[in-house]
Amino acid sequence: MQFDLGPDNRTDILRRSQSALIECFGRIVRPPDKRRSPEWVLVHGVIGAQTKTAASNASTDGLLAEFGSWERVAERSEDELEERLQRQSFPSVAAKRLKACLQAIIEERGSVSLADLSNLPLEQAMAWLETLPGVARKNSAGVMNASTFDRKAMVIDGHHRRIMQRMGLVPPKADTARTYDALMPIVPPEWSAADMDEHHLLLKKLGQTFCRPRAPQCEGCPVRNDCRTGS
Template sequence: MELALGGDPRTDVLRRLHAALIARFGQIERQHEKRVDPVWTLVQGVIGARSKTAISNAATDRLLQRFGTWEAVATAHVETLTDELRTQTFPAQSAERLKACLQAIMAERGEVDLRHLSNLPTEDAMAWLERLPGVARKISAGIMNTSRFQRRAIVIDSHHRRIVQRMGLVPPKADTTRAYDALMPILPDEWSAADIDEHHLLVKKLGQTLCRPSEMLCADCPARPDCATGRASLEH
């Protein structure tokens, strides 16, 4: 993926935003452990619609503990998977999508394994993932960035997209894919995959606390100096 050389002023906005969020919330490091497995990240994403991250993490661990292998999860009955995923917001839908996704991988690869993606450019690997049932840009970016692949790919969830739209960094009606395509070329060149992951987690925290969907606490927001919406709200 070709990145800009840093001349876009939005790149400096991202640098300032990152520093301001660290000053407010502190640095965030993702605890990897076994969750560096790309398949674990895939499963967590597929079952995670509208569910809290901690709940989806626990459900993913529980699936592997119960069935032992992802191949066994792929061949389990949907009703059994639904029961195992009862803590998810949409357990039946999560079970159906997960089974279809894992079976699609098995049909092409012979097992539930994503190691072949390490040989592909990031864009090609994400395109392969997005052909799987239940996998869109947020999940494909998460797999490439937060697993052992450690690629430069930014995760865009609803919190992140809302904030960058309000700041004016991406078009106001951009979906996740368009927001990703707008942000990737302006990420600071010096940011590693871990830096990009931390940036996402910090922006997500901002969206969960000060820049919520129906409530914007602009007067107390560390992003306000660079936020078009924040500045406008305080002018009225």
């Protein structure tokens, strides 16, 4: 026999943290014109390892502006792509991953199009994305949530993962995939995809200010009361 243990207390912690973060930082809502195509978001994620968002934005926009389509980008050599990815922290790695990823999509689908993923269940769409070279859980969730798909997937970056670990909501050494798997079942059921996106952006802001990787500033942190490390 299974017993109903009631709602997970961590769900309430997520609700409280969302309210506290909005009170501290204000609303951080991604406007509709910032929701790019899923293909753009995929490329951005594949080339963006340890690179500031603004630099990856410029690189992704630059590739599409110069070559006109992702199919034509896929035709360029790794050396040519590396020349155009100098803003990235690891341009040679970014070039290799990007070419391999785009070619894999073309081989399976005939073109670089992800539109039909919107017809698949979320988990199935993400699982397929993660078979592509250079695509891990953060990238697949980004394609589903931060793009025009606007699906309910939690994007997990280093700030997000670190804060969830410090707050005790996920295991201390959880990687991105394990953090995602731990958080998705406890997301407040009333949250929309946009709420989940804002939660991620607010935690990123928290990680850049109070909850930094080293020497976190727990005094004044808006979620301190619900944090195992800072309380």
